[in-house]
Amino acid sequence: MKTNFSVDTAPKRSDEPIWWSLFGAGGTWFAMITPVTILVLGILVPTGLIDSDALDYERVKGFASSVIGGLFIIATLALPMWHAMHRIHHGMHDLKIHAGLAGKIACYAFSGLISALAVLLVVMI
Structure with missing residues (x-):
């Protein structure tokens, strides 16, 4: 049985994998990290289940100016935006x-x- 299928040995390069990886990372971040952030900052702290002193200015500024905190802020702002766009x-x-x-x-x-502004925001802290 003979088929008429042929394999393109020189396919056109696509930039789509870059956008799909940012889409996937943003969707994953938004689905897994954002609800926990909203739970802690929007529900547990205001209701008093977590002591509000845990989020005083100096402590939050220390977290935000650390490498891990800065990357967290950048990812929280940038990745869902890539997903949405x-x-x-x-x-x-x-x-x-x-x-x-x-x-x-x-x-x-x-x-x-938005990603560049997030990086600028973190650098300015």
Whole structure:
């Protein structure tokens, strides 16, 4: 039995794996880390289940100015934005809005801007 399938030995390079990895990282961060952050900062501390002195200014500033704290803040701000912008970019195609390269650049440039601002914010602490 003969098939007419052929393998492209020189496929066109794609930048899609970069965007999909940022999309996946942002979705994972948003699904696993953000709810815990909201639980601690938005529910447990205001209700008094966690002592509010644990989040006094000097302690939080010390955490934010550490390497781990800075990376946490950057990831919390940047990764969900990459996820959201990738979803918007592909959602526009589903809605038959074909923005082309301009839409792709707008979505990912906005994510890049938010990421750069997050890094700047952490550096300024």
